[in-house]
Amino acid sequence: MSQTVDRALSILPLLAEGPADLGQVADRLGVHKSTALRLLRTLHEHGMVYRQSDQRYRLGARLFALAQEAMENLDVREIAHAHLVRLNESCGHTVHLAVYEENEVLYIDKVESRYPVRMYSRIGKPVAITVAAVAKLLLADLPEHERRALAEKLDYPMYTARSTPSAAAFLQELATVREQGWATDLGGHEESINCVAAPIRGADGRVVAAMSVSAPNVVVTADELLTLLPLVRRTADTISGEYSGRTPVKGTSA
């Protein structure tokens, strides 16, 4: 829509791959060096881009700060956090909170396992959408057509033998999940890791977030993990209640 902004923003993912100098940026954008320079300068002024000592450009600090601030303003997160911590204290495993946004599912909070073996995941990181338990819950609640369209568009990487293999299988799984009101991922992302998840709903019943408990086989078996399901669901319901009870909108004045 806006060519200049479009180009400027295209620089960011490019720099996310690693530092680059002016020439490289200009080339990959397909513009003149002088143009790239002006764009980079503007990005720099806003702190989105940083110039390291060797003159190459990196993503800048403001980016972190922005992501940070945005995250803290998510009200589901704020409400849920204390409950996630409590759940972690009572079961000891890693607890995640995730939301759906624009064809992606991403973690917005995480409480680390107390066991030495930890899962790799990071707040802000997009989730393996076709297999994660939280993703299933979030997608299962999408309107029919949107869900179907998305399912067709996705890739179905076989992380393990138990990964969801196809759109058809995925839609089937989503139907089950929607009906039962909870979801699992039993070794579908990493062979030895299992998760159980439950949905958090807003006042209108729509799923606004999902939470999960994850643990590796070496700590508890899948069956043992499933015994936590009632606790997870109860926690999710508590959060739902608190979330929908509260004033849904925040202050609009500035």
Added chain:
Amino acid sequence: MSQTVDRALSILPLLAEGPADLGQVADRLGVHKSTALRLLRTLHEHGMVYRQSDQRYRLGARLFALAQEAMENLDVREIAHAHLVRLNESCGHTVHLAVYEENEVLYIDKVESRYPVRMYSRIGKPVAITVAAVAKLLLADLPEHERRALAEKLDYPMYTARSTPSAAAFLQELATVREQGWATDLGGHEESINCVAAPIRGADGRVVAAMSVSAPNVVVTADELLTLLPLVRRTADTISGEYSGRTPVKGTSA
């Protein structure tokens, strides 16, 4: 420099404060609604901005992903992490890793205290630059003129009675820190919290990051915390060694 990009980027911090609708954005930018709309659309296409169900705009998922990716590409962080965890395991307190960038100091990694009382801080959040122990180390290593210029430009908020009160006092403190090769913050940010910190250096001796151990008075006294100094310094030195041995690129100046 580039007006359009400048305006577009100005939208982001604005949205970081909370969701806003088209009119609000246009007003605060001082542009016509149609202009704001085009900018927002471009931001949207790049996933930097998300349109929630009530039509208001929020910061988008790509922003998190970018911040995430950028963070993971910081090689100091990658190298340091395991050591930070180990230090945390041996002393139990909160461990931070911070870098300096463009007049700001920010945390890029954190390992939580094992004690129930935890500090408030977050990865990506800018640090209280005039009092934090890690900030002192990072600023102490700046070239003379830059350090002086920055010190003059800063505010010196009195978080507590022990906060650094003025540029002069700050520069004095930085001189001490530079000489001794480590730093503390004894209740300068929050009355009851103390920190000890040590620098991480690149191959050329320049300080590239700083790490600290923090604990509240209720857990250990300042004196007890100081007994950890040798351990902290040793850890920092180990990281320095690994960092400068490894990366063949970077820091070829001087």
Added chain:
DNA sequence: AGGCGTGTTGCGTTATGTGCAACACCCATT
């Protein structure tokens, strides 16, 4: 010294972004 590879600047051209005004829409209110 020379030459190459950077990043940087000023400038004329025109594509590009702009504000306007009219339109479409939703929802409260009467």
Added chain:
DNA sequence: AATGGGTGTTGCACATAACGCAACACGCCT
């Protein structure tokens, strides 16, 4: 139902503001 104020959206004529160029400045290597 009809009205009216509040949104977000579109098309267009105009001139601003972004573009590429070509020349320059600087550091680095031979």
